Amino acid sequence: MNRVLIVAEHLDGKLNASVAKCVSCAASIPEAEIAIAVLAADGSAVTAEAAKIAGVARVLQVRNPANEPALAAVLAPQIASLAEGYSHVFGSSTTFGKDLMPRVAALLGAPQISDIMAVESATRFKRPVFAGNVIATVEAPADCQLVATVRVASYQPAPAGGPAPVETPVVDAALPTHTRFLSVSGARSDRPDLQTAARVVSGGRALGSKENFALIQRLADRLGAAIGASRAAVDAGYAPNELQVGQTGKIIAPELYLAIGISGAIQHLTGIKDARTIVAINKDAEAPIFEVADYGLVGDLFTLIPEIEAQL
């Protein structure tokens, strides 16, 4: 029997969409019994959501005002304590999971496998290395716990089911006070979320200014798409950091990805490998983005975007 504990990411009383994808990954481990841990100030709504994911055997709800806003240093000792008796402890490879899970692993004295993209057995997994240019098959020892993050773009969300029973374990862990949350910025918009959107329109350095980047926004709105950006566009201040797609930004798997004025550096391509259909618009016919594009269009984006809009 493999017992998998999944750490739930949540914000403002809502479960992050990545959690149901972690459940899919965990469910592909043979004979897996899956539990989800919800650490929150209250967390009742999140717990109820988590209990409704098919394949979940139980939800562990841990209430503590110190748990929100989430801080890795505060959550990690609690998760380490909850993890007793579990063979696997999983989190999403979102910035939340990337920050938290290695701290948990170190407290448990367990190794961590980052970015699981496929499960071969309870101890053998595939993960990308070298910005996704190489896929490694990694074997973990059978006799110790394993911590991992799940590359969410590799998994579909588990369907609805349940409800699973809820437990409220008492966690006995000393919580540090050396880390304090101050604020979070980031525009809340009505646009689809980059990580879950079916369509994404991304702009690169070629846009040339923040004002011009509005062209990308306009096209995205016409398509009901989320907005993405290359690192160069973010560095130049045309788009905020949370829109960066790639090795150091978000790894996404939309049905449709439009790369406009983006050259297609390997670090960018890492983020879109799992997109169903890639469209590239670039004035340079030799741009590497065309090597991965399903549809390529050579030309000036400033004339092509209005032409595309006229056709929609």
Added chain:
Amino acid sequence: MRRILVALKRAIDFNVRVRVRPDGKGVVTDGVKMSTNPFDEIALEEALRIRERGGADEVVAISIGPDEAQQQLRNALAMGADRAILVKTDQPIEPPAIARALLVFVERESPMLVILGKQAIDDDSNQTGQMLAALWQRPQATFASKLELTDTVARVTREVDAGLETIEVDLPAVVTTDLRLNEPRYIKLPDIMKAKKKPLDVTALASLGVETASQLRVVSLESPPQRKKGVMVKNAAELVAALRQKGLV
């Protein structure tokens, strides 16, 4: 002495298109350009800037790896680090072991700040800084894009999925860098000459007395499936027609 420790990894240069060896046991490294992991250069740059504005007295660069990693440490000294430590090993080592090895030096040097990259672009683990912070029982501020210090706390802006998060951590603390924290300086020729006189200590990893054996075993490496090359369309009308036919717009 207010000291900053910076961890640097020697890694294949980010511009190299990495290829798997035919035996699937490693990647091609012959004649391949090696550099300092880009995030770690940013870590060093940040440490130097803190020292230059009077916020620290000494910057120590440390790398765990083969003899050749002395090149990266010499570069770090040329950039401005005061001294460097090579912890020598020819074995590949994993983040938990790196963290344990770094902890030995953290305890020895009592830094106010340890700055690492958020990830090494070869293994892409994104683990070491968080593990070090846990073992050291100190705060972590990962994925930093802005760092402000007082005598007792660091205020760090972090690049997170939602946008930018700001946290405050008591010192000493571990910080890991994101790409927008700063732009590392270029090394000037006279600095390379000066760096030759700066101390670079070499210690064997085995002499630290920490467990460094790998827990994870790499079974095999393979190239990812290639996307097949698509078609070029002539104009906007053709593109939209093709997408419409596939039900994508």
